[in-house]
Amino acid sequence: MEPVRERHWLIPTALLCCYGFLKEIRPSEPFLTPYLRGDKNLTEQQVDNEVYPVWTYTYMVALIFVFVLTDLLRYKPVIVFEGLAYIATWSILLWAYGVTMMKLMQFMYAFATSTEVAYLAYIFAAVSSDHYQQVSSYTRSSLLAGRFVAAVIGQLLISFKVTTYRGLNYISLTFVSLGFVISLFLPSVHKSTYFHRDSPEIQNSPATDDTNQNPPQVPSALRNESCCTDDNAVLSKPPLRSIKERTLSCFSSTKRFSHYLWADFKSCYSNRRLLEWSLWWAFATCGNLQVGNYIQNLWDTIFTKSGDENSTENVYNGAVEALSTLLGALSAFLIMFPRVDWDRYGELLLGVVSIIDAILLFIMALTTNIWLCYSFYIIFRASYQLVITIAIFQIAKHLTLERYALVFGWNTFVALVLETILTLIVVDYRTLNLPADTQFLVYGGYFYLLGTAFCIKAVYQAGQQGCRQTLSCCHGNNGACLELHNRVPIQDEDEGGEGEGGGAEQNLEEEEQEKGAKEIDEVKGGDTVHLVM
Known part of the structure; x- marks a missing residue:
């Protein structure tokens, strides 16, 4: 079957941009601190030093799992999870109370924001490379547009006293829920960077030379192919062997992932x-x-x-x-x-x-x-x-x-x-x-x-x-001058006036200077470039 990214690039791009725009319309975010101190009755110290640090700690840990799972699950499931995490965050904000629940809110919010890696990476696996520049601009613009609209909506509604901080949170919950619905319709992709590489990429990876010399043996279970084509052979294969093959496939896939990841890492940061x-x-x-x-x-x-x-x-x-x-x-x-x-x-x-x-x-x-x-x-x-x-x-x-x-x-x-x-x-x-x-x-x-x-x-x-x-x-x-300066002694003024002999030596020096300068000119370009580099 022809991959989705080769047939239609507009559909996944439009859906992803729509999702990105909707999930960023969270007009309550600029007013989170006043909301927590007012409606949730938390103190300044509780908000600053107990609730908010949870996001930082969780985000760091979550990003590790998200980075691996995004590639392993091929993007879409992680994007769907992002929508669910946003819904959980605003549900807690609206209907839960106390420092512990607000810490849980920040915990869920950290998982939601860490999964933005999947949003940014999905489109490059869903469309062909001919459209990379276009789609990267569209997806980034949709995020910024959503944030801008959210901030404007929130400020206008508060300034004109149309609603309260709690009302802004209801609006945020509505838009992130709509974004979650859109994420369900994103087309699935069939490849990723490390776990699900195309065969030519695996065999000809530029990461290291030894990759080409000893390409990893990929078990058939990893290629999503049946181990046997004959039905009788499948029936005769014991279940324990199948489980063993799946386990070996998992280890092989993880090993290849680590190998390519480390090779690319060293190549980049060198x-x-x-x-x-x-x-x-x-x-x-x-x-x-x-x-x-x-x-x-x-x-x-x-x-x-x-x-x-x-x-x-x-x-x-x-x-x-x-x-x-x-x-x-x-x-x-x-x-x-x-x-x-x-x-x-x-x-x-x-x-x-x-x-x-x-x-x-x-x-x-x-x-x-x-x-x-x-x-x-x-x-x-x-x-x-x-x-x-x-x-x-x-x-x-x-x-x-x-x-x-x-x-x-x-x-x-x-x-x-x-x-x-x-x-x-x-x-x-x-x-x-x-x-x-x-x-x-x-x-x-x-x-x-x-x-x-x-x-x-x-x-x-x-x-x-x-x-x-x-x-x-x-x-x-001045290479020739410096060389001649080392070879020919400099005459003092008194010695330099020794009649015709001094003049002959001066003429000889000038001739050697001109000859040396011509020789230097012939090799000057290569030597000069070498020094600059």
Whole structure:
């Protein structure tokens, strides 16, 4: 049977975009902290230091299982589970009470958000490679559009007092339920990156040389084929043998998965440029997630200091999230047009932007002006979207599509490990248990250290580049002079005026200089290139 992705690429793309748009319409999210402190009657410390950290811890662990199961189950079941997890999250938010149940809510929410890997990877297995650029743009745009619409709806309904925070949660539950229904109609796919590879990919994998020399023997049970074609032979085969074959097939599949995964991992991160961008990706994503998770707590603290904690008239959380999403998408789009040598200036950009973000976070932590905090948060989020887009471009230059999914998943996992450590030290009620404004001082210091490290690396790299260019120029233009300078002694002024003899030696030196320069010119191109490289 011809695969679905070869016959119709519009159907899975349209369904996935529709699902992505609907599941992101959660207008209650920008107002989660006021809802928990108001309707659920939780204290600031319970929300900040007990409930929210559960998401970070669970997300890190869940991502490991999701990464493996997404490939093993071939995407669609994991997407369906994402819809179910969102429904469970908002059901708990609406009808459960107490700190323990809110922790369970964050537990389910972590599983829901971690499965976004399947959403991003599904479309590349469902359509042909000719449409990759189109569908990746469509699916990403649908997510951003859903988030923007959700934030606008939430802000308008709250500002005009059409509904309450609880009403926003009912709207969120409705849309994630519609998204779950759409996910049921997604076409199934028949291949994946590691567990369900096409035969030519298995035999000709570029991961390692020994793969081609000793291709793994794939049992017939793994290929979804019958072990025997004769009915009598099937009946005569004992059940124990069948179970044994299935077990061996499972072990063989797992072994091949580990082999290809490790080979691809080593191949990807051996590239120095890719490693540098990936390091910034992981560290900056950690900080960005932490700021996004606890920014509502900071806003709530500022409202408390100003005496407006129970008022909804000046709460513009939804508008701020909508504007930050819009500017982030716009900056990510516009950065495609400038022609910049990011291999040369990329490290400097990473360092400067990180230091600017640190300054923004310091001011946000110290100010009591909510509008200043809103404005700097928008700039912070937009700057992250700008630079992470550049990082994606730079990483994608060195990778095939399948390896890009691996790098994306690993970078995200490292970011979550860092975020877990940061949460455990700074936020958790069993450790420092810092208030929101003090937390943001720590996050500012975190970005300052990150930016300083990349700026130092950029200056060091620029110094090395300048030295190489100087040596290259010297080797190309003055190589003959330097060589002759070592061979022919320099005459003093007194000795240089020895009549005709001195003049003859000078003419001889000039002739040898010209001859040496011609010889150098003949080999200059290859030597110069060698030094630059």
